[in-house]
Amino acid sequence: MSDEATVRRLATALPRVTEKPSYGTPAFYAAGKIFARMHEQPGVLICWRADLTEREALLAADPQRFFTTDHYRGHASVLVRLEQIDETELAELLAEAWEARTGRRAPEPGADPGV
Template structure:
């Protein structure tokens, strides 16, 4: 099980990440681009994916952990139930989301 504190600790530990509000909830940005944010629904994280294929793979592999809504149709992001992912998996998800949105100068180091 992961918590919002885990999200914040992991996300802010990535290079050049800042936290600010998006849609009224805390969100995490790299180089001005959002890569994750807390959803209004407690215990749910919106997490960017590299592309729709990655999102679909997560949804198919673990529907108890990952889901989406009509609002995110066609968007390369997935909703994560924090209660269903451990901190190792959360770290991987956030690192992948960060890499999907970070500028090349940060990802190629």
């Protein structure tokens, strides 16, 4: 089970990440691009994916953890129910979102973040 504090800790551990509000909720940016933000619905994270195919795979694999709404139709992001995801998988999702938006590979946890 994860929460907003876990998202913040994991997201800001990635290289050159800044946090600033977007649509009134905390959002995380790398290379000037948003890669994740808290949704207006409590306990839900919006997390960017590399493309729609990747998003659809998550939606099909586990609809209890991952979902979308009409607002995000055609958008390469997935909504994540934080209460349904553990910290390890959340860290992986955030690293992949960071990579999708920066075009770089995220360093392994504990590695030199001088990317």
